[in-house]
Amino acid sequence: MAVYTEVSDDDLEEFAAEYDIGEVVSCKGIAEGVENTNYLLQTDRGNYILTLYEKRVNPDELPFFLGLMEHLAARGLACPTPIKGRDGTALRTLCGRPAAIVSFLKGMWTRRITLNHCAELGPAMAAMHLAGADFPMTRNNNLSVSGWRPLFESIRPRAAEIKADLEQTIADELDYLEAHWPKALPVGLIHADLFPDNVFFLHDRAAGVDRMSGFIDFYFACTDALAYDIAICLNAWCFEDDGAFNATKARLMLNGYRKVRPLSADELLALPLLARGAAMRFLLTRSYDWLNTPPGAMVKRKDPMEYYRKLRFHQGVGGPGQYGIA
Amino acid sequence: MAVYTEVSDDDLEEFAAEYDIGEVVSCKGIAEGVENTNYLLQTDRGNYILTLYEKRVNPDELPFFLGLMEHLAARGLACPTPIKGRDGTALRTLCGRPAAIVSFLKGMWTRRITLNHCAELGPAMAAMHLAGADFPMTRNNNLSVSGWRPLFESIRPRAAEIKADLEQTIADELDYLEAHWPKALPVGLIHADLFPDNVFFLHDRAAGVDRMSGFIDFYFACTDALAYDIAICLNAWCFEDDGAFNATKARLMLNGYRKVRPLSADELLALPLLARGAAMRFLLTRSYDWLNTPPGAMVKRKDPMEYYRKLRFHQGVGGPGQYGIA
Structure with a gap:
């Protein structure tokens, strides 16, 4: 800011x-x-x-x-x-x-995510994945599984300043993610940072709904599993402020996505693991920023614990059905 | 910011x-x-x-x-x-x-003040003074001479943190200003904060010059001596970055002003004193902000010493002639 x-x-x-x-x-x-x-x-x-x-x-x-x-x-x-x-x-x-x-892209990002926004997001994200399919350049996702351990090591000595069990939680989870991270999912161009402030909407007064007007800020975009973009959005769009997961939001987003780009059985099965990975990625970068940003700085620090709790949620998910889809 | x-x-x-x-x-x-x-x-x-x-x-x-x-x-x-x-x-x-x-007002404020800008500012400021003449409301200037001593007292205990002789300099100058502050000058509506970031220009490519496109930020406007607005601008527009006073800029601004609203002999004679007062006002408020804003805060602190030096300059001015006018 x-x-x-x-x-x-x-x-x-x-x-x-x-x-x-x-x-x-x-x-x-x-x-x-x-x-x-x-x-x-x-x-x-x-x-x-x-x-x-x-x-x-x-x-x-x-x-x-x-x-x-x-x-x-x-x-x-x-x-x-x-x-x-x-x-x-x-x-x-x-x-x-x-x-x-x-x-210039018209529209505003929403400060209060509704079912409407999640239903709009899904198909637009899928359309972006399809449109990116023939983009000839590639970029490695340096904030995916291979990048997490070095990030962890850099925050490890001070992790307890955030939460007593943070170090152990991340250590255990990293072991698991590194051992099980999927390697054969469909790969393509992903945005990798589709948080609400990067998705614009315009209000359609006649219809009484918000319509997605575009995506911005592609500066984390990279080549990675397409379903990982969805996993990032499960975290960024489908939890309420009180930490509760909203399966209706997830269902609307996922089903909207699948109407434009069907998800394979492997992608669906991998979703809980990808969502754990996505939670890990933001838990690590937010922890890093938290520990390395002075409290009075111009950039507002984002709470890493939000992603600690999201990680805990996905650790308890047995299958994609818990994300509201059949 | x-x-x-x-x-x-x-x-x-x-x-x-x-x-x-x-x-x-x-x-x-x-x-x-x-x-x-x-x-x-x-x-x-x-x-x-x-x-x-x-x-x-x-x-x-x-x-x-x-x-x-x-x-x-x-x-x-x-x-x-x-x-x-x-x-x-x-x-x-x-x-x-x-x-x-x-x-919305088109235009941009200038980061590099040229003679062109000073020549544009003068007549526009005079036109504002004329346009404000029949504004029915009034507002006391609480940052004029009667407000300076309380401000001084609030920074006095820590003034030496800024400069060793700051306390004595302000004390002496305040005594002088309070004793000599003019009370019979033409009064009206003044902007009272006409710094470069509150004056917009548009580039006229055909003529190769910038044209003033408007004033913004009237939240210090008040009822006071019209010439005090000019004095603020002498400080804000007519010094170079190295501290040198640019009499050509002052002349262009003052003569531009006088073409729209003539200055009385009393107003001209009072300019050096008004400029000392204007320097005092910003020296005091900047000192206050300097001492009360944490270094890492979102607001960038402005150097009070810039106005200490401007005050020193005007203390040495013998008459309005040194501002480049006849």
């Missing part, structure tokens, strides 16, 4: 002149996005998002992320499209940082 | 329904404004700013600020105009805070 890099009007003028987007009439820093600096850029032709990539993004990976957004948008998926400059490139430098302009 | 209050999509939907502004299609928190929470609100009809007033604003004073913006806009001054709801009122409540929607 911050602007890390302030862009002067002079620098902006020069940068925008590389594009055929009209005259800049406004440029305001957006208080969203914990990784990068985002500006809402308005010209006399329309709205755009200007992103400066900060240190947590590897510049070498930007062609993958921007290429993916362009690919998905070209296939009709609602997502930001990189705008190319007059020289044909979308990625350039601003204030010493890699920077790009992407199209 | 922060969003203090997060507005949920449900709350926003309900709030926006009180207005005749169309359907909300986007609402993004803006990383500007240290006092209030601002959202850039987009509907299918246009752009607006949604402001939630946080604790540093006295709710009782909001009718003055909103009334003033409405008054100035009605007289053709470029500034945000409060949008009234279907019930005819502009001020209502959102997330437990006073809140208002105002019109």
